[in-house]
Structure formats: structure tokens, C-alpha cells
Amino acid sequence: MAEPKIGIVGIPGKWSTEALADAVEARTGFRLVIDMADVVLDLHERRLMHGDVDLCALDGLVIKKISESYSPHALDRLEMLRLPEAAGVRVFSPPNAILRTIDRLACTVTLCNGGIPMPETLVTESVDQAVEAVGRLGTAVFKPLYSTKARGMAVINGSTPDREIRAAVEAFHADNPVMYLQRKLDLPGRDLGLVFLKGNYLGAYARVAGGEAWNTTIHSGGRYASFEPPGEWIDLAKRAVDLFGLDFTTVDLAETADGPVIFEVSAFGGFRGAKEGAAIDAAALYVDHVLERVRP
Structure with missing residues (x-):
């Protein structure tokens, strides 16, 4: 009986992606690392092509990394992987599950609704409300909704002069219209x-x-x-x-x-x-x- 064909969705050359591909190859003899930047979704033919490989014809896909950095574009890539999933390909983890963890706000709301203790958190598009929150929280960590490894985060100290707090909040807001901030623990x-x-x-x-x-x-x-x-x-x-x-x-x-x-x-x-x-x-x-x- 032929071994299953399992593809690894990730970043070619990155340690964790290659480690997964190595482990799959060692067990099945098959190796395929998939960079989502290179795939083509053909909805008319119901194919998701990576080179000459139709991902809808594989037995499984493991999503190790959907993109080099997180952004709303990464969610689009996950949506594309719903096609092979609908065709019967087992996808690990399921795209719909990953969708709620890449978006920091979706993850946080899910945790909150589940009664999980978290740092005090405020989400707003209002600069005035964010400035007021910094004063109330003392020091706050402002976090982009899509980021990893603390990239793009800013620490704003509530003990600094008001004009400096407002300037720092406005600078963060310029790149992050929806501001997500937590009390610095x-x-x-x-x-x-x-x-x-x-x-x-x-x-x-x-x-x-x-x-x-x-x-x-x-x-x-x-x-x-x-x-x-x-x-x-x-x-x-x-x-x-x-x-x-x-x-x-x-x-x-x-x-x-x-x-x-x-x-x-x-x-x-x-x-x-x-x-x-x-x-x-x-x-x-x-x-x-x-x-x-x-x-x-």
C-alpha cells in the first residue's frame, strides 16, 4: 500500500518548516514544502496548484506557517486552503481554527468568552479613549492585531506628560486604526x-x-x-x-x-x-x- 502524500505549508528554508518536511519524508518518502505565495487557486476547476501539484489531490496538509508575517492577507491564504479541505484532504490544523488565532482580537474575544483570565485589555479606534486608558492602566502595551514575536508593539508609560502620551498613541494609531492595548504586567x-x-x-x-x-x-x-x-x-x-x-x-x-x-x-x-x-x-x-x- 502506498504511503500517504503529506504537504507542509510553510516558509522554505525555515527551521521548523524543514523539520516537519524532514519528519514526513523520513516516514513516507514524500517531501513537499508549499509556499503560499506560489499557489494558484482555480475555483472553476476546483484546484489549488503548487507548481504541477494539485494540493486537492494530496492526502494531508500540515500548516506550519501561513506567511512570513501576520496580516489580513494571511487570512486570505487560509481561505484558499479550505478548498482542499472540502475535497477531503485532512488539514492540520483546520483553517477555520487557525483563523481565530492569527487575528489577535478574534483570539482574545474567544478566550474572554471562555472565561480565561487575561491581562486587562481595551480595544478602541478612539485616540482619546486610548490616551485615557493609558492614564488609568499606568503603563500599557499597544499590540498590532496581526504580529508575532512582539513586532510592532509599543510600550506607553502613563507617568509621562500628557502631550507625550498622546503623541505616542497617535503614532501607533497611524499604523493601527483599531488599537489593542493591555495593562503592562x-x-x-x-x-x-x-x-x-x-x-x-x-x-x-x-x-x-x-x-x-x-x-x-x-x-x-x-x-x-x-x-x-x-x-x-x-x-x-x-x-x-x-x-x-x-x-x-x-x-x-x-x-x-x-x-x-x-x-x-x-x-x-x-x-x-x-x-x-x-x-x-x-x-x-x-x-x-x-x-x-x-x-x-
């Missing part, structure tokens, strides 16, 4: 990534801030470290994961004086953090999970 120099495969907890790691950076991302000089969270934190992260229906994800959690809070449920999960911080071979485990569901 007093964290212990780290936050956590809790790794889940189809809702099952695999392990956790810490992201430790480097130098004077306000955030813990590796992009800003942070590093990964091992960490074993308490059981109640794992249970909280599991509740958050269950709201989305993702096959693989990482939950971003932080400890505060008032207990744990969730920042987000990741659209794709952190392979490198799982590997370096928790010794989890996410690519191998994920591919095993996929093949169990694709093989007849």
Missing part, C-alpha cells in the same frame, strides 16, 4: 509556553528576558529554559486550548501576583522553544499524529 522576567498536541499536554518551557528588553521573545534577546508548571496552570492552559480545536499549539502563559494569565493561544506553536526549552521533538510527534489520522 509586573512579570518575573519570564513567561511560559505550554505545548499541546490535539489537546494533550506535552510539556512546557520558559522564555527568559535578555538584558533590558521589556519582552521575553528570542527576537529581543531572550532565551529558552526548562520549566515545570503547577498542575492548575496546565489545567488552565488546557481550557484555553479546548476553545480552538487546533492540532498543535503553544499557550503563552504568565505568572502574576494575582495568579496565572493567558496572553494567547498560538496559531502554529513554537517548535524551537519546545526543542530547546523542553526537549520535545515537536516535528516528529506532530507527524506521527498526522499519519495516524491519514493512513487508512
Whole structure:
């Protein structure tokens, strides 16, 4: 019996994309890395072509990365992948599940409606309301609705003069008409990534801030470290994961004086953090999970 043909949607040459492709090839002998910038959607013929390969004819697709950076355009790429899904191709994670995690606002509203504790959050298009919120919150982190690794985020300190606060808010608003801001929490120099495969907890790691950076991302000089969270934190992260229906994800959690809070449920999960911080071979485990569901 022929092995299933599984394609990897991602960024060619990127470590996590290639790790997944390696794991698929090792198990099936088939390798296909799909850059969504190169696909053609033909709705009349009901085909989604990548070169001479019709993705609707594959057995499965694993979405590791939909684009180099997040934007509303990334949502369009996910919509295109609904065609092979409708044709019977198993897609991991389902496009509709990922749609609600790439958009920060959609993710946050889902978490809020699910009763998940989060930092105090305000969303507005009004500069006046945002300026007032900074004064009330003390210091606020302004976040683009589509971003990863803290890119495009701004920290605005409520103790600075009013004119400086307004100028900073207006500068952020110029690129982000819908402003998403959260109270800046007093964290212990780290936050956590809790790794889940189809809702099952695999392990956790810490992201430790480097130098004077306000955030813990590796992009800003942070590093990964091992960490074993308490059981109640794992249970909280599991509740958050269950709201989305993702096959693989990482939950971003932080400890505060008032207990744990969730920042987000990741659209794709952190392979490198799982590997370096928790010794989890996410690519191998994920591919095993996929093949169990694709093989007849």
C-alpha cells in the first residue's frame, strides 16, 4: 500500500518548516514544502496548484506557517486552503481554527468568552479613549492585531506628560486604526509556553528576558529554559486550548501576583522553544499524529 502524500505549508528554508518536511519524508518518502505565495487557486476547476501539484489531490496538509508575517492577507491564504479541505484532504490544523488565532482580537474575544483570565485589555479606534486608558492602566502595551514575536508593539508609560502620551498613541494609531492595548504586567522576567498536541499536554518551557528588553521573545534577546508548571496552570492552559480545536499549539502563559494569565493561544506553536526549552521533538510527534489520522 502506498504511503500517504503529506504537504507542509510553510516558509522554505525555515527551521521548523524543514523539520516537519524532514519528519514526513523520513516516514513516507514524500517531501513537499508549499509556499503560499506560489499557489494558484482555480475555483472553476476546483484546484489549488503548487507548481504541477494539485494540493486537492494530496492526502494531508500540515500548516506550519501561513506567511512570513501576520496580516489580513494571511487570512486570505487560509481561505484558499479550505478548498482542499472540502475535497477531503485532512488539514492540520483546520483553517477555520487557525483563523481565530492569527487575528489577535478574534483570539482574545474567544478566550474572554471562555472565561480565561487575561491581562486587562481595551480595544478602541478612539485616540482619546486610548490616551485615557493609558492614564488609568499606568503603563500599557499597544499590540498590532496581526504580529508575532512582539513586532510592532509599543510600550506607553502613563507617568509621562500628557502631550507625550498622546503623541505616542497617535503614532501607533497611524499604523493601527483599531488599537489593542493591555495593562503592562509586573512579570518575573519570564513567561511560559505550554505545548499541546490535539489537546494533550506535552510539556512546557520558559522564555527568559535578555538584558533590558521589556519582552521575553528570542527576537529581543531572550532565551529558552526548562520549566515545570503547577498542575492548575496546565489545567488552565488546557481550557484555553479546548476553545480552538487546533492540532498543535503553544499557550503563552504568565505568572502574576494575582495568579496565572493567558496572553494567547498560538496559531502554529513554537517548535524551537519546545526543542530547546523542553526537549520535545515537536516535528516528529506532530507527524506521527498526522499519519495516524491519514493512513487508512
